[in-house]
Amino acid sequence: DTAVSQTPKYLVTQMGNDKSIKCEQNLGHDTMYWYKQDSKKFLKIMFSYNNKELIINETVPNRFSPKSPDKAHLNLHINSLELGDSAVYFCASSQGQGAGNTIYFGEGSWLTVV
Amino acid sequence: AQSVTQLGSHVSVSEGALVLLRCNYSSSVPPYLFWYVQYPNQGLQLLLKYTTGATLVKGINGFEAEFKKSETSFHLTKPSAHMSDAAEYFCAVSHNDMRFGAGTRLTVKP
Numbered sequence: 001d002t003a004v005s006q007t008p009k010y011l012v013t014q015m016g017n018d019k020s021i022k023c024e025q026n027l028g029h030d031t032m033y034w035y036k037q038d039s040k041k042f043l044k045i046m047f048s049y050n051n052k053e054l055i056i057n058e059t060v061p062n063r064f065s066p067k068s069p070d071k072a073h074l075n076l077h078i079n080s081l082e083l084g085d086s087a088v089y090f091c092a093s094s095q096g097q098g099a100g101n102t103i104y105f106g107e108g109s110w111l112t113v114v
Numbered sequence: 115a116q117s118v119t120q121l122g123s124h125v126s127v128s129e130g131a132l133v134l135l136r137c138n139y140s141s142s143v144p145p146y147l148f149w150y151v152q153y154p155n156q157g158l159q160l161l162l163k164y165t166t167g168a169t170l171v172k173g174i175n176g177f178e179a180e181f182k183k184s185e186t187s188f189h190l191t192k193p194s195a196h197m198s199d200a201a202e203y204f205c206a207v208s209h210n211d212m213r214f215g216a217g218t219r220l221t222v223k224p
Contacts, residue, residue: 004157041152041202043214056211090157099209100146100165105157 003027004106006091012112013081021076021109023091029104031055031097032074034066037088037108049074050097081113116141116207118188120215128223133177133192135218137205140186146208147188149179152217153201161203164188175199195222 006023013019025032033056034046048056052068063079074091088108094101121136139145146165150158162173169181179190188205200222205215 041217041219043158043204043217045211045213048211097210100163101208102148102160102163103212105150105159107157108155 002107004091004093004104006089006106006109008109009107010110010112012114015081015083015113017081018077018079019081019111020078021089021091021111023074023076023106025072025091025093025104027093027095027104029093029095030071031094031101032068032071033090033092033094033103034074034076035090035092035105037090039087043090047074047076048097055097078111081111083113086111086113116145116209116213118147118205118207118213118215120203120205120218122218123216124219124221126221126223127195129197130194133190133195133199133220135190135203135205135220137179137188137190137215138186139188139205139207141207141209143209147179147181148206148208148212149173149177149188149190150204150206150214151175151201152204158204161190195220197222197224 004025031050047066049068065077068074091106092103094103118139148163149161152158162171164181172178
């Protein structure tokens with residue numbers, strides 16, 4: 001059973017479109033995250049939720065909106081896609097927030113904007 | 115603020131040779147340090163982590179790392195590289211959230 005699963009794995013879409021990436025974790029964790037990995041493999045946190053509440057919201061364009069219907073799910077919706085949004089988006093989870101918590105990653109969603 | 119710096123974006127070793135991937139951290143409080151591995155087209159997997167206690171930490175796949183406070187380092191080593199070790203390796207530091215280094219790509223030559 002996949003611990004952190006995200007769909008779709010690959011997504012090719014045109015500029016200006018709106019798309020969503022879904023994420024679910026079956027680990028019983030309280031905290032979930034979205035990370036963005038650029039073409040140079042650099043990983044940057046975008047959002048963090050703890051028990052459905054937004055904890056971390058890095059400097060991310062308003063076009064990106066996370067939604068957590070329950071603590072096992074954290075979806076990412078992106079409006080008006082731009083070329084620069086092309087990246088790999090990783091969903092992740094941890095037991096709690098804060099220092100020392102191991103983060104478990106999903107397999108990633110490869111987004112290509114053309 | 116916490117951060118990590120990985121020295122060397124690319125390391126190449128021969129199969130059977132020692133693997134040494136370097137990571138230095140900056141932290142105003144005792145750090146929690148991690149190494150993750152990312153195989154092509156996959157997510158990140160935890161290799162090992164240091165929280166408190168023993169400074170030499172053993173992880174999966176024969177990797178280990180030593181926390182050296184005096185050198186602010188947490189280098190990752192493996193005595194003998196296998197072809198299957200070829201991947202991207204990330205060092206990370208955790209406080210309020212987890213911050214990753216830029217990654218080191220390990221290539222293993224036959």
